[in-house]
Amino acid sequence: MSPALSRETVLSRIADLPALPAVVGDILGAIEDEAETVERLVGRINADPVLVARILGAANAAAQGGRQRIGSLMDAITLLGFDRVRQLVLMTALVRQFQPLAPGFDPTAFWRHSFAVAVCAGVLARETAFGEELAFNAGLLHDIGQLLIVVAFPREFEAVLARMEALDSDIAEAEREVLGLDHGQVGSILAGCWRLPEAFVEAIDGHHQPDATNYEAYSNIVHVAEVLSYALDIGTVPRSAVPALSERARAHLGLSWPDVAGRFGEIEARYRAACLDLGF
Amino acid sequence: MKMRRVVVPIQEAQTGMLLAEEVRNAAGGVLLTAGTELDEAVLAGLCRRGVECLVVDRPDPRSETEIAEELARMEARVRHLFHRHRGNPELQLLMQAVLEYRRKALA
Known part of the structure; x- marks a missing residue:
């Protein structure tokens, strides 16, 4: 077996992954700065026929009851709202850019799981009065470390899968045993290189071990969201199982399951909507 | 026929469906009351107000x-x-x- 991963080996292989699309960097870096970014984002979308088509498709699906067809980007933004459009652009650009091929890795299952955690994180954030959009985006990105692992270390990834199978354990546990780092830790190195805001670096880093880190809300939200997505069986595969939950993370957010249970239907519907919008 | 209560994303909502629960906007104000039948104008209005999910009653054909x-x-x-x-x-x-x-x- 090759030596365990270190921060340096991870850093040396980041170029194995395609670059983060510019439009994604714009959206993630500029959430607080909306007015100035609208024009720039519209410009970027207009320059990208795939993004335009995706947004028009979603707008026409949403307006299916009405008679008029939505034919222009500005009409679609008016109908869907800028938040939804930003979300669609982010999902479309990420899914399109990151489709790694490796034995044992299914990109569609990967993105479905990411949508599921994003939807759960958004709803949990709203329940706990944290930023819904930031939480959704952190959920969308929480497993990016896995993309780098499958591309740059495919043999080690296969060993992780075998270990996970043998022990019926969480993937993160198997990664720490086989690689020395889990995909959250790898993802946080990647997020740092991509210069994503610190909230994302932390949320990605700690999502499997929130107790081992000392991060604030978003790491806890993504951790609990992931458990919830498995519990609700969204974005899962037949052999999926609910991963370990940090009781401390749940309590820290002040969430109670009976309260969250009132949102189960909404979570399922939003997940379905995200898959429909992305053509999954 | 028996009915079944489901949450549907707005993309799957169809004219003729009956709202099983009221629809509220983000601020908590009631936009539509339970029992409202969905038609094209209602759906377009909900969409414009950013409503993403609805609770509706659907016929349930299962034995x-x-x-x-x-x-x-x-x-x-x-x-x-x-x-x-x-x-x-x-x-x-x-x-x-x-x-x-x-x-x-x-x-």
């Missing part, structure tokens, strides 16, 4: 046997998902919440 089979499959799946946590009271609570939700949704 009692089919429902029982579905419930059994669902229970087995939920127990499989939680099989690593039989001794964890916290996750048992979550599992009970999921089972209760699914039983209500399926029955």
Whole structure:
């Protein structure tokens, strides 16, 4: 077996992954700065026929009851709202850019799981009065470390899968045993290189071990969201199982399951909507 | 025919469906009351107001046997998902919440 991963080996292989699309960097870096970014984002979308088509498709699906067809980007933004459009652009650009091929890795299952955690994180954030959009985006990105692992270390990834199978354990546990780092830790190195805001670096880093880190809300939200997505069986595969939950993370957010249970239907519907919008 | 209560994303909402619960905007104001029938104008209005999900009653064509089979499959799946946590009271609570939700949704 090759030596365990270190921060340096991870850093040396980041170029194995395609670059983060510019439009994604714009959206993630500029959430607080909306007015100035609208024009720039519209410009970027207009320059990208795939993004335009995706947004028009979603707008026409949403307006299916009405008679008029939505034919222009500005009409679609008016109908869907800028938040939804930003979300669609982010999902479309990420899914399109990151489709790694490796034995044992299914990109569609990967993105479905990411949508599921994003939807759960958004709803949990709203329940706990944290930023819904930031939480959704952190959920969308929480497993990016896995993309780098499958591309740059495919043999080690296969060993992780075998270990996970043998022990019926969480993937993160198997990664720490086989690689020395889990995909959250790898993802946080990647997020740092991509210069994503610190909230994302932390949320990605700690999502499997929130107790081992000392991060604030978003790491806890993504951790609990992931458990919830498995519990609700969204974005899962037949052999999926609910991963370990940090009781401390749940309590820290002040969430109670009976309260969250009132949102189960909404979570399922939003997940379905995200898959429909992305053509999954 | 028996009806079944479901949450649907707005993309799957169809004219003729009946709202089972009121629809509120982000600020909590009621946009539509329970019992409203969806037509094109209503759907377009909801969409413009950023409403993403609706609770509606749908006809349920399943027989009692089919429902029982579905419930059994669902229970087995939920127990499989939680099989690593039989001794964890916290996750048992979550599992009970999921089972209760699914039983209500399926029955």
